[in-house]
Amino acid sequence: MLNQPDRTATQGLADEDRIPVSVTVNGEAYERSVSPRLLLSDFLRHELRLTGTHVGCEHGVCGCCTIRLNGETARSCLTLAVQVDGCEIHTVESLGSKSALGPVQQAFKECHGLQCGYCTPGFLMVVTDYLENNADPDLTDAGIRTALSGNLCRCTGYQNIVAAVRRAHKIMHAG
Amino acid sequence: MATRTFGEPVQRNIDDRLLTGQGHYIDDIDLPSVAHAAFLRSPFARAKITSIDVSAARAHPGVLGVFTCDNIGHIDQDLPLLIPHPCLVGPRTQRPLARGDVYYVGQTVAMVVAVDRYTAEDAVRLIEVDYDPLPVSVELEDAAADGANLVHEDVAGNVAAHFVQNSGDAAAAFARADHVTKITVRVERSTAAPMEGRAVCARWDRITEQLMVWDSTQAPISVRGGLASLFDIDEDRVRVVAPDVGGGFGQKVLFFYPEEVLVPMAAIQLDRPVKWIEDRTENFIGSTQERTQVHTIELAATKDGEVLGLRDFFLHDTGSFIPYGIAIAQVASTSIAGPYRIPNIEVEFKAIYTPTVPVTPYRGCGRPQACFAIERAMDKLAEELGLDRFEVRRRNFIAPDQFPWKREGLLFADGLAVCYDSGEYDTALSKAAEAIGLDRLDEMKADARARGKYLGLGLGFYVEGTGLGPYEGGHVRIHPITGKIYVNTGLSTQGQGHDTVFAQIAADQLGVDPSDVIVVEGDTGAFDWGVATFASRAAVVSGNAIHKAASKAREMVIEAAANMLEAAPGDIELAEGKARISGSDRAVTLAEVATATNPLRYAFNKAAQSATQFAPASKHDGPPLADGKAPGIEVTDYYSPPYSTWAYGCHAALVEVDPALCTVDIRQYVCVHDCGNMINPMIVEGQVIGGMAQGLGGALYEKVQYDQDGNPRNAGFMDFLMPYATEMPKVDIVHMETPSPLNPLGIKGVGEAGTIAVPATIISGIEDALKPLGAGHFHEAPVFPHMIFEKLGGADQAKAS
Structure with missing residues (x-):
């Protein structure tokens, strides 16, 4: 028999069973009342309609759902919405817009660091974290690949993502 | 003149949207009052269902409908056999929901539709099913053996299809050969594992009687045709959209998966939009897989290494059903001679049912197996004749002036002739040798030895019929x-x-x-x-x-x-x-x-004025729109291609093995490939390197494992190992462009190219590396560390050293 995720509470709860959550996402404050078992990924995607955060495995391995939670990367599929009460979250939607791509987004585009785009938001968040949180990030092939080693991509073979990390670093420090 | 962009690395139009989180994959579609489906799936590889009780699920708050084979009307039928072929002796396809029997762990037994996915999954757990498990033969060779437990009671020997194809006269070639090389190779099952699983969303408009289906599919038009046929409505009343799709690699080309039928059916029955998003576990047990084949291949050669004839017999694991017909086995059997002339071929296969997830094409579709068989056999031939691996290939390549090279008697998966259209095989091999630094190989081997490691040269050449x-x-x-x-x-x-x-x-x-x-x-x-x-x-x-x-x-x-x-x-x-x-x-x-x-009546903007009836330019003798003209x-x-166009390439790798840890380190990887004229080399490289990552999975990491009862043992990303950035080596790509004479643009396909030769390349490198240790031959893919350990003498040897 296969292990299936145990979701014993119901989502369609009565109001009194819901738990209030106050959270800042991409600079905007939200107040919602949610089921205690609601995943943060579902909260972001379906409650707040921030569908840029994707869900690839629901067990914390693939990294598609990676967000930044109080400045650190986190798996939104392994986090409950109720856990982020009072927190600050950033998702891929915070990185730039179609008319003004952020440096990491720009680098991915220039280097063809994405194909189907499903894993891409997770990579963008991880790379942003790597380049912003390290004063002197290791930009050797091995260093970059280690930094990316929590995220799966089934399309690109990673080579262009590695190149995009270097390119993003250059764009960010171009002046 | 305009700047021609053909051949330029033009950046992608789609990227801005995908990079900013503005993609629209199916789960991003926001439909008011959408209900969610979840499935109860068989926990047994083979069993009789003795009872199903859905009363508790039906009574669960928030549940809108519970479906079994008994309340889905005429949808309860065998799903289509998509590619019927005369050699199918026992074709079987599954029903949307199991009736009476289950044939693999993961088969859909019941569907719940509820107000949200959480509630739907809760209710699935309330369904009570009694099963009477049956004995199973899970491994391919066991299922093919006499006395095997049958997957389908009425399909003798578990043989779904049996096919023999001949080109030339193999028997005569073997009779006059100086030497025969014979090996058996085995390739294991993998899965496409697209990052987005499958997904279906459907909405029925009862006023206009139109069915709208969003499907994460590779075949929207074919899905539409099938749905219209199944629901007996005009095709024009069914619209199928595949919006942004998060990878497919073949897995999403099958129609119909049960969910593709059941979700639209529920939307019609419940008069409410219904959505189903596959989760990762479901993708491992409910979405098709591919690769397991066991080939016994023989090459009949002269003492100079010219291959006169080839015989190949192989078993192909088709899982519990064969909806896609023999496509995979047919591609394998027609690609088996690779880039070599080999004028006499006899290839025979049996497609065998096993009580596992059904098998349909996954990126490569039989070609990786064929490539592994012929390339490992060519290496063995070289070894037995004392010839260089490069030289034995050179002596057998189809020369550039020998195209078109037709393999008379072999029909490809499109039912048309196997006819290679163009290529420069010898040049590709030379370029691979040069790029990998063949002249420095001994030096590099010595360097590895000095560090306690063993380095070998991996080599693999592939051909790929594309553009069907x-x-x-x-x-x-x-x-x-x-x-x-x-x-x-x-x-x-x-x-x-x-x-x-x-x-x-x-x-x-x-x-x-x-x-x-x-x-x-x-x-x-x-x-x-x-x-x-x-x-x-x-x-x-x-x-x-x-x-x-x-x-x-x-x-x-x-x-x-x-x-x-x-x-x-x-x-x-x-x-x-x-x-x-x-x-x-x-x-x-x-x-x-x-x-x-466009002759106009109304001047809706300034430019339109010039096209209206009273504009000077509109003066003409006949009608405003001349006969035979369109606005x-x-x-x-x-x-419509006359037949497939054949791409090809040559991979070479320096593979280093640590004999103590039995680990493999790819020091250098070169890919020479030729897909004809390249429209966009940036995208071509992306396809090739991406395909190679999946090839690497097939060489060293990926194997869908079942226990002896047919339970999947690694149905999740924690246990099914795929290459991360840290596993994937940097790849040096060398482009060649030999135009195809078959189409106006002179192009050949490239989507699967990268995947095909990687197992043959890396595993031949492991074998070459460990030759000094007498490790013998590596004829299985993937190669795991424990297999290297066994080849090196296993525990006894480890103790002794």
Whole structure:
């Protein structure tokens, strides 16, 4: 028999069973009342309609759902919405817009660091974290690949993502 | 003249959207009051269902419907056998929901539709099913053996299909050969594992009686045809859209999966939109897989290494059902002779049922197995004859002047002749040898030895029949307001970058920037003639159709512009979105041309004034729209290949093995490949390297494992190992461009190219590396560390050293 995720509470709860959550996402404050078992990924995607955060495995391995939670990367599929009460979250939607791509987004585009785009938001968040949180990030092939080693991509073979990390670093420090 | 973008690394039109979280994958579609489906799946590989009790599930708050085979009406039928072939002796396809029997762990038994996914999954757990488990034979060879437990009671020997193909006279070749090499190779089962699982969302409009289906599929037009047929409504009342699709790699080409039928059915029955999003566990147990084959291949050769004949017998694991017919085995059997002349071939296979997830094509589709068999056999032949591995290949390559090279008697998976169209195989091999630094190999081996490691040379050559028919279409239209070019085709994208290469093709003809070409695909509402995305065919088949349509649109623009500018057509050039008289500044925009060619009643904007009935330009003798003419600049055309075009390539690798840890380190990897003229080398490289990552999985990591009862043992990303960035080596790519003579653009497919030769390359490198230790031959893929450990003598040897 296969292990299936145990979701014993119901989502369609009565109001009194819901738990209030106050959270800042991409600079905007939200107040919602949610089921205690609601995943943060579902909260972001379906409650707040921030569908840029994707869900690839629901067990914390693939990294598609990676967000930044109080400045650190986190798996939104392994986090409950109720856990982020009072927190600050950033998702891929915070990185730039179609008319003004952020440096990491720009680098991915220039280097063809994405194909189907499903894993891409997770990579963008991880790379942003790597380049912003390290004063002197290791930009050797091995260093970059280690930094990316929590995220799966089934399309690109990673080579262009590695190149995009270097390119993003250059764009960010171009002046 | 306009700048030609064909061959340029044009950046992708789609990226801005995907990079900013603005993609629209199926779960991103926000439909009011959408209900969610969840499935109860069989926990047994083979069992009789003795009872199903759904009463508790039905009574659960928030549940809108519970479905078993008993309340789905006429949908309770065997799903279509998509590719019927005369050699199918016992074709079986599954029902949407199991009736009486289950045939693999993961088979759909019941469906719950509820207000949200959480509630639907809760209710699934309340369904009580009693099963009577049956004995199973899970491994391919066991299932094929006499006395095996049967998957389908009425299919003797578990044989789904049995097929023999001959080209030339293999028996005569073997009779006159100086030497026969014989090996048995085994390739294990893997899975596509696209990052987005499958997904279906459906909405029924009971007023207009129209069914709208969003499907994460590679075959929207075919899904539409099937749904219309199943629900017995006109195709025009069914619209299927494959929006952004998060990878497919073949897994999403199968129609119908049970969910693709049941979700629309529930939307109709419940009169409410219904959505199903596959989770990762479901993708491992409910979405098709591929690869397990066991080949026994023999080469009959002269003492100089010329291969006169080839015999191959193989077993192909088709899982519990065979909806896609023999396609995979047929591709394997027709690719078995690789790039070599080998004029006499006898290839025979049996497709065998096993009580596991059904098998349909996964990127490569039989080619990785065929490549592994022939390439490992060529290495063995070289070894037995004392020849160099490169030299034995050189002596057998089809020479450039020998094309077209037809393998008389072999039919490819499209039912057409196996006929290689062009290639420079010897050059590719030389380039691989040069790029890998063959002349420094001994030095590098010595260096590895000094560090306690063993280094070997991996080598693999592949051919790939691409661009299969029957056909695709292209529709090109110039928008009269903006002058932008709209391009539609019937197949769909899963991230390959079609929208950009198709835009380049149209842009070159019409003198615009590719970013001004808007490509719409995967929507039967936009274009509904065509087949699907599979077999490395999109660029070849749709690309050439779009090229043909855009070329005609170009002629129409030139003719109209010549009229408008009162110039000779030969003096008109198209560039920068305008048609102008060469060497002058007199020009009209494409928007003006598109407007002027559409006789108007109403002047809805300034440009439109010139096309209305009282405008001077509208003076003419006959009717405003001349007989035989259509309004505007709009063309539809089709391309149907005479037969497949054959891409190829050569991989070489320096593979280092640590004999203590039995780990493999790929020090260098070279890929020489030739897919004909490249539309966009950036996208080609992306396809090749991405494919290689999946090939690497097949060489060293990926194996879908079942226990002896047929339970999947690694149905999740924690246990099914796929290459991360840390596993994937840097790849050096060498491009060659030998045009295909078969199509106007001279292109060949590239989608699967990277995947095919990687297991043969890396595993031959492991074998070469460990030769000094007497480790013997490696004829299985993937190779895991424990297999290296065993080859090195296992525990006894480890203790001794």
